[in-house]
Amino acid sequence: MAKVFELSTLRLRVYWRLSVKRLLVFLVIGLLLIGSLSARSVGYALGYYGQSVEADSELTSSGAEFSLVYKPFNLAFANPSVIGRTALGTLEDGTYTVPYLQIGLGLDLFRTTRHPFNFLAHNIIAYSPMIGVSYAFDPRRDTALLALEVSPFKLIQKDFWYEVLSPFFLYDIVKGEMDSWGFNIIRFTYFLK
């Protein structure tokens, strides 16, 4: 009886994994197909981050952040993007560290050219604040976290995003407390296609 139960549980798990995999494959193919309709959708980013770890201050670090961005649409409101991030920084003692790996969703709340920041650029540039939510993993502690990010000062052009002073918060869902926080002081995203 126990063996039958174990087998059915195993079967269920296999079915579940297969269906999730199928769903993911469909999602990726769907996004790629829709993405090909837009002019520019895949980009990479370079940023400068600083992170303060509340749980362990010795893990506080700063350095370079790298991102890959997929932006399938070009909506004026609630424009979504899929963002993967990682960073390479140094700890207080100069040791190199990878503070997080992230995969998540960004949402440009709106896009407007009527804003007070046009003096920052030679050409007219759009203002498009973003919020983001991601699954984050801290490889140093084997810890899964929920990442929340806000880009209140995000300026965009056809093939560029410029972000300044973007705060982020990493939340430990299991413990129910904030794990760490930080800033991306500056981030440039360039869209290849």
Next chain:
Amino acid sequence: MQKRVLLLIIVLVLAFPAFAGYFDVGITLGTNAHLGEKDLDPSRLKLAWGASIGLTDVWELDIQANTQLVPTFLDTTSVSFLIQRALLGQRSTGGQTAGMGINSLVGLGVMLSPYTLDGRTTLSHLLVSLTPLTVGSPVIGKRERALTVTLAYNLHTKQVGVLFDLLKFDFYVVGSYKDYR
């Protein structure tokens, strides 16, 4: 000592534009890192903000505040005053001509900060600065300064630290092509 430095800065600010006929003001925003003095300044991420004031076609005064963001948000702020000279030609033509788009800067200055033995904010460092690359100019209205390295001699501890500014932007509100139409 502080009074003398302040007086010197004020005199320079007032005197240069009157004699040279070149004058521009840019708002500075960027990044800053203070290295080599961890005991006095444990910051990991700093926001650089301030003003870049054109004094002549090759000289400028840069007033820059560096505010700590990480690990403690808005904890300490230092302020540096640098007199800098353009090394690769005119930084501004003082007219509609764009002039040099790429330049380098070298400068001398002082820093007021709480990075002293007693933590009191005072004149703390003497500065020697090199910016190997600037792109843009006041006339264009925007300039980027990259990879600025500043040696900072601490007058109190007699040690040398390093200030490193990865990237800074100057947004000119006075002295751009708009003012020479």
